[in-house]
Amino acid sequence: MNKEITIIGGAGHVGLAFALICTSKNIKVHIHDTNTQSIKLIKKGIMPHKEKNGPKFLKIAVKNNLLSFSSKIDELKLNKINVVCLGTPIDEFLNPQYNILTDIIKLLTKVLNKDNHLIIRSTVFPGTTRYLHQILKNHKKNINMSFFPERFVQGLALEEFNKFPHIIGSINKKSEKECRKFLNIFSKEIITMKPEEAEITKLFLNSYRYVQFSIANQFYKIADSANLDYKLINYAMKHKYNRGNIPSPGFTAGPCLFKDTMQLSAFSNNNFSLGMEAMSTNEGLVNYIVSKLLKKYNLSKKIVGILGMSFKAESDDIRNSLSYKLKKVLSLHSKKVLTTDPYVKNDKNIQSLEYVKNRSDIMIIATPHKIYKKIRTKKIIYNIWVDF
Numbered sequence: 001m002n003k004e005i006t007i008i009g010g011a012g013h014v015g016l017a018f019a020l021i022c023t024s025k026n027i028k029v030h031i032h033d034t035n036t037q038s039i040k041l042i043k044k045g046i047m048p049h050k051e052k053n054g055p056k057f058l059k060i061a062v063k064n065n066l067l068s069f070s071s072k073i074d075e076l077k078l079n080k081i082n083v084v085c086l087g088t089p090i091d092e093f094l095n096p097q098y099n100i101l102t103d104i105i106k107l108l109t110k111v112l113n114k115d116n117h118l119i120i121r122s123t124v125f126p127g128t129t130r131y132l133h134q135i136l137k138n139h140k141k142n143i144n145m146s147f148f149p150e151r152f153v154q155g156l157a158l159e160e161f162n163k164f165p166h167i168i169g170s171i172n173k174k175s176e177k178e179c180r181k182f183l184n185i186f187s188k189e190i191i192t193m194k195p196e197e198a199e200i201t202k203l204f205l206n207s208y209r210y211v212q213f214s215i216a217n218q219f220y221k222i223a224d225s226a227n228l229d230y231k232l233i234n235y236a237m238k239h240k241y242n243r244g245n246i247p248s249p250g251f252t253a254g255p256c257l258f259k260d261t262m263q264l265s266a267f268s269n270n271n272f273s274l275g276m277e278a279m280s281t282n283e284g285l286v287n288y289i290v291s292k293l294l295k296k297y298n299l300s301k302k303i304v305g306i307l308g309m310s311f312k313a314e315s316d317d318i319r320n321s322l323s324y325k326l327k328k329v330l331s332l333h334s335k336k337v338l339t340t341d342p343y344v345k346n347d348k349n350i351q352s353l354e355y356v357k358n359r360s361d362i363m364i365i366a367t368p369h370k371i372y373k374k375i376r377t378k379k380i381i382y383n384i385w386v387d388f
């Protein structure tokens, strides 16, 4: 039984969720994260972001003294198991930014020893785990290493963690045995494969979802352009017919699906044409909506309210949210744009729902937070989400 593990990036969405899954099994966790603000909150038992059951799990972890922290590399405490959960964004050329992981690996070369096992939990370009292992080997640190993708819906990690088998791709049999032994604490069902296979599995899963959402968005645009009622069509496709189980049209955004589809495109030497089509359909939905409103209204005389700024319903995460693209495009055409969101805390321009409702001429439901179902108004509400 591992008495303590280390999580690098442990104050982030994936890192903290995994930390709390571990503390719920009575495993101590050393959180290393450069975000001192988030660490301050976690120490007080306050979640820095929304996660279902997070406050409950965190309270117990803090009460039982199961967490320790560092924010500077010279304070980092390594353990046998060390999990890396850093962000892996893409750059302006839609290619993965390697430097975040390579920088931390280079720092770690100074402190890692042969007993440490490095588990990469960030979503990475296929080949990354082996590449990082080679950097360490070049520094004479031939340590155990595995890739262990996070496959859970953001905000529901604590609930979903035990529902699915875990996937690992270890660098060699010794690493696989050790990683499996660690994960057996949580689950007996573990799928093992090569690191590259595990890495691409995660990219395939996210790209698949991204493409699925794009089909719904494309169907919506086709039907709507022909003045057909897509909500009714969607109902007819799905009702008591599970082969028609198409997601709702709507803004498809966030820190993962777009980015991972682009990572897969880069990996395929830009031959993932379906992924690129999905990107232009999903991103293009904003312009479709604005063009539609421009045809119908003189927007230069209208105040437009955007309801929902997080990238998805019931979330406080605004990373890569298309609500902000909508705001930008609308600002070019309308008298004024107002924004509201019940969960987002880190945007000083956000107003209360009442304020936006009272002042706007037109409102757009950009994020389908449940609370918007209760709105009763005679004003124009533009909503493409079905079941809403």
Ligand SMILES: NC(=O)c1ccc[n+]([C@@H]2O[C@H](COP(=O)([O-])OP(=O)(O)OC[C@H]3O[C@@H](n4cnc5c(N)ncnc54)[C@H](O)[C@@H]3O)[C@@H](O)[C@H]2O)c1
Residues within 6 Å of the ligand: 008, 009, 010, 011, 012, 013, 014, 015, 032, 033, 034, 035, 038, 085, 086, 087, 088, 104, 121, 122, 123, 124, 150, 151, 152, 153, 154, 155, 255, 256
């Ligand atoms: N958010 C999700 O639901 C989700 C789901 C599956 C996979 N992923 C993947 O997991 C990875 C992490 O995503 P996330 O959403 O948790 O990102 P995040 O930004 O919420 O978390 C990353 C954390 O790393 C910290 N950090 C950055 N540089 C650091 C450094 N040099 N040393 C220590 N800490 C550092 C940040 O302060 C932050 O707290 C990404 O690769 C992402 O694609 C995310």
